[in-house]
Amino acid sequence: MRDHDAPDEAVRRWRETAALPDAVLIDGFHALKHTLRFGGEVREVLTTDRAALAALAGDLADDVARTVTAAAVEVPSRVLRELVARPHPTGVAALAIRPSADAVLAALRGTPRQAPVVVLDNPRNLGNIGAVVRLAAGFGATGVITTGDIDPWHPNVVRAGAGLHFATAVARLAVPELPDGPLYVLDPEGEDIRSVTVPDDALLAFGSERHGVSPELRARATRLLAIPMRPQVSSFNLATSVGMGLFHWMTHSPSAPAPA
Numbered sequence: 001m002r003d004h005d006a007p008d009e010a011v012r013r014w015r016e017t018a019a020l021p022d023a024v025l026i027d028g029f030h031a032l033k034h035t036l037r038f039g040g041e042v043r044e045v046l047t048t049d050r051a052a053l054a055a056l057a058g059d060l061a062d063d064v065a066r067t068v069t070a071a072a073v074e075v076p077s078r079v080l081r082e083l084v085a086r087p088h089p090t091g092v093a094a095l096a097i098r099p100s101a102d103a104v105l106a107a108l109r110g111t112p113r114q115a116p117v118v119v120l121d122n123p124r125n126l127g128n129i130g131a132v133v134r135l136a137a138g139f140g141a142t143g144v145i146t147t148g149d150i151d152p153w154h155p156n157v158v159r160a161g162a163g164l165h166f167a168t169a170v171a172r173l174a175v176p177e178l179p180d181g182p183l184y185v186l187d188p189e190g191e192d193i194r195s196v197t198v199p200d201d202a203l204l205a206f207g208s209e210r211h212g213v214s215p216e217l218r219a220r221a222t223r224l225l226a227i228p229m230r231p232q233v234s235s236f237n238l239a240t241s242v243g244m245g246l247f248h249w250m251t252h253s254p255s256a257p258a259p260a
C-alpha cells in the first residue's frame with residue numbers, strides 16, 4: 001500500500017487494480033478495519049472525506065488508524081460513485097487482493113485441525129454466506145467452504161462479511177474435494193445436538209436455504225445433528241443455524257476462543 005496524494009493518479013490505479021482477477025472490493029470503514037487487522041493486502045483506499053475518516057479511525061480502530069489515514073486519498077463523492085456502485089455510508093472504499101487459492105487450501109486442509117471447518121452446501125443467499133464468514137471469524141473456525149455455483153468472495157458476500165474473509169479461510173470446493181475429517185451434518189431430522197460433542201477437527205455442514213442438505217452430502221455424513229425446535233417450526237435460518245452449531249462446538253472445546 002502506498003502513500004497517495006493525487007486523486008487522478010489514485011483513480012487510475014484503482015481502475016487498474018479493480019481489473020485484476022483477484023481484486024476484492026472492501027466496502028466501508030469496518031470492512032477495511034478488519035481487512036487490515038487480519039493481514040489482508042490492501043492496495044488502494046479512497047475516501048470522500050479524509051478528515052472524517054481520520055476521526056472515525058481514531059475513535060473506532062486506533063490500531064489501524066495510522067495505516068488507514070496514510071493510505072487514503074480523498075476524491076469527490078461523484079468519483080467514488082463512479083467507481084463503486086453503492087458507496088458505504090462511511091464514504092470509504094478500498095481494493096484488496098484475495099489470498100491465493102493455495103494458501104486458503106493449505107489452511108483448510110492443515111492438520112491437526114484445532115477448530116471446525118464450516119461447509120455450506122449450495123447456499124443461495126449472499127447475505128447468509130457473508131454472515132457465516134463473520135460467524136466463522138468470530139468463533140475462530142478454521143474456515144468456510146461453499147459448494148455450488150456462488151463465489152463466496154462475491155462483493156456482496158464480502159460486504160456482508162464485514163471484511164472478515166481475511167480472518168478465516170474461505171473457498172468454494174466440490175463435495176468430493178472436501179478436506180478429511182468427521183462430517184457432522186446439521187439437519188432437523190438428526191439426533192439432538194445437545195447430546196453430542198462436536199470434535200475440533202469436524203466439518204460442520206449445513207444445507208441450502210431452499211432444499212436443505214443434498215443427498216450427496218447426507219450420504220457422507222458421520223452424524224446428523226438437529227437443533228431442537230418447537231413443533232410446527234420447520235427450520236431455522238441458515239446463518240443462525242451455523243451460529244448455534246459453532247456455539248455448541250465452542251461450549252465443549254478448549255480450543256475455542258476465550259473471552260476478550
Ligand SMILES: C[S@@+](CC[C@H](N)C(=O)[O-])C[C@H]1O[C@@H](n2cnc3c(N)ncnc32)[C@H](O)[C@@H]1O
Binds near residue numbers: 206
Ligand atoms: C433454512 S434451512 C433449510 C430448509 C429447507 N427448506 C429444508 O427442507 O431443509 C438451512 C439449513 O439450516 C440448517 N438447519 C435449520 N434448522 C435446523 C435445525 N433445527 N436443526 C439442524 N439444522 C438446521 C440445516 O443444515 C438446513 O439445511
